[in-house]
Amino acid sequence: KPDLLLPVDDPKVWAGPLLFIRNITYPSGSIFAFTVQEDEKNTMTDELNELFEPIKNEDILVTSTTIDDTNFQHGAKLVIQTLSCSTFRPNILFLTVGSNKDNDKVLNKLVVDATKSRLGVIILRQHSRKAFGMQRGINLWLRDKSPNWHLAMLITLQLQINWHGIINLVTASPEKSDEKRLYNFLEKLGDRARLPSMTEFHVRIGPFKEAVLQAPPADINIFGIGHDTISFDFIREISELTKSSCLFVRDSGEESALV
């Protein structure tokens, strides 16, 4: 079950995707939100609590705290280190990527800290106009031989349930000769993860970015990512290409989407 660790930059201006967060956690997940403040005389805990009031009303367990540190990334790292060994630890770091590139370095460090502490990572790039559209179509992009798909699959299923959505399993290959094998691969995976029978399978032939352009229309595109340094520029570009909000998901290594 998805237990999110959610850094909040500034509770006074935060306008995070509350409904989306609800939809990937409901009904059995939880949220641990925190913010980091420089001036320890303030406390933003009340503001934080207020932010998540609408989710609390949906019976999702939300806890929140304010950390005193002059450096957001360092404070966040200590939260990750502290919680990662506690009994009811979060299992997913949830980050959002804005248009401003200034935070990219900090985000990358947080991803490294989370991975070290065996947390999965979800990075959301919300499309500024489309947001989550009709909250229905979900493209899950899979790569043959990539091991990083368990958490992406679990989040896809979670969204499918809460959106009453439709899943497209999508993969891409530059080689036309791969097409049949890849259809087989998708169908097998769909079976093993017990995806709903309405699920559709799509193989796109061509380079990755062209394949993305030809993707079936969807309200969100979900990609698994490996353990390399993340390029947030790439994330922004893919969201523009798909004209949709995109989710990039890294396994912690402890998930299994196999039934």
Place this chain on the structure above:
Amino acid sequence: KPDLLLPVDDPKVWAGPLLFIRNITYPSGSIFAFTVQEDEKNTMTDELNELFEPIKNEDILVTSTTIDDTNFQHGAKLVIQTLSCSTFRPNILFLTVGSNKDNDKVLNKLVVDATKSRLGVIILRQHSRKAFGMQRGINLWLRDKSPNWHLAMLITLQLQINWHGIINLVTASPEKSDEKRLYNFLEKLGDRARLPSMTEFHVRIGPFKEAVLQAPPADINIFGIGHDTISFDFIREISELTKSSCLFVRDSGEESALV
């Protein structure tokens, strides 16, 4: 139930009172141990885990983590802030006072951070030769009109059970005329907290330090402390005067020892 937060200065040299910690947590308490390291390339988590192996074998839930911070007190503060809002949060910060005064300032800051985050505080001054003696006699010092006795009482009861110990309720007054009233006060409190029938009541007349000298012999002396800054010199002195290990206990305000 006592859920201890236990800072460990250096796991490689730590020689904390493991059996005592066991005896104030067993059977339903828990321990969250952490250390702070400067060099993030190390990780002392394995050493920490090993330290507490003997307690784990007694079915007490032990979790431990290593935090990266160049400043022990700052790292510890963030652990307190992070955990204090989590679902299964520790409720007592457990500190030990050595002979060396260099750490007194840091300890006092940790006490302030813990109190802000609504944790109770236990400060142990272990007598260098006596340690915990025969693990039997427990003096619990109470002050008329002091509200800070709930956690001290709960820890006393916990020790009494695990030591099969005998409790002395002790109080002191400079005024001989107070004697009868204070016996009444002790007996009433003993009743309300349902202390074992073997419990003895002692009123000592004289200034506090003289009263301490005349205390009934015991293997530990337990004192409630208020919300003023703590004098660790005073703590060391009292331990010398009683020739025993001493425990100084501050309520979080959320305990109740009344049945």
